[in-house]
Amino acid sequence: MAESKLNAASGAFGWSGFAWRWISALALVLLTYNPMGWSYVHWISEWNTESLPLKALAGLVLTAAYFVAGRAAAGSLGNIGSIFFLLIFAALIWLMQSKGWFDPKNATALTWILQLALSIYLALGMTASFLWKRLTGQVDIAAEDHVDHNH
Numbered sequence: 001m002a003e004s005k006l007n008a009a010s011g012a013f014g015w016s017g018f019a020w021r022w023i024s025a026l027a028l029v030l031l032t033y034n035p036m037g038w039s040y041v042h043w044i045s046e047w048n049t050e051s052l053p054l055k056a057l058a059g060l061v062l063t064a065a066y067f068v069a070g071r072a073a074a075g076s077l078g079n080i081g082s083i084f085f086l087l088i089f090a091a092l093i094w095l096m097q098s099k100g101w102f103d104p105k106n107a108t109a110l111t112w113i114l115q116l117a118l119s120i121y122l123a124l125g126m127t128a129s130f131l132w133k134r135l136t137g138q139v140d141i142a143a144e145d146h147v148d149h150n151h
Helices: 002-010 015-032 040-045 052-098 107-136
Strands: none
Touching: 015 040, 015 052, 015 107, 040 052, 052 107
């Protein structure tokens, strides 16, 4: 217990930190849409004016969460990292299809796989700076963080 508090205070990062970020990203993705029919997309498709303010609020909260997670992912991974992630995941889908592990014509299976990919991308993006520091010893600072606004 004391060690986990020390790790949190010192900026150390472990698997549990990644797991929490991935669970959060997966929850965000699945709350937005999932093939089971229990999602924001399904909820707003049921038109009624009674819950319209609540639907608007929920939509704004989801949008804000995507903005934060998406900006973190895009900023940490950058264009090259995002492209590599996309290529690696596409190769994994190709491998799974070639081994007969899933049928790409099955829209439900493909939706689950793509949602898993999006949640992993968001979690990796929110974690990339920690991983970079741990792997290389270098601190990753976004370009916006060291722009001098006084000039």
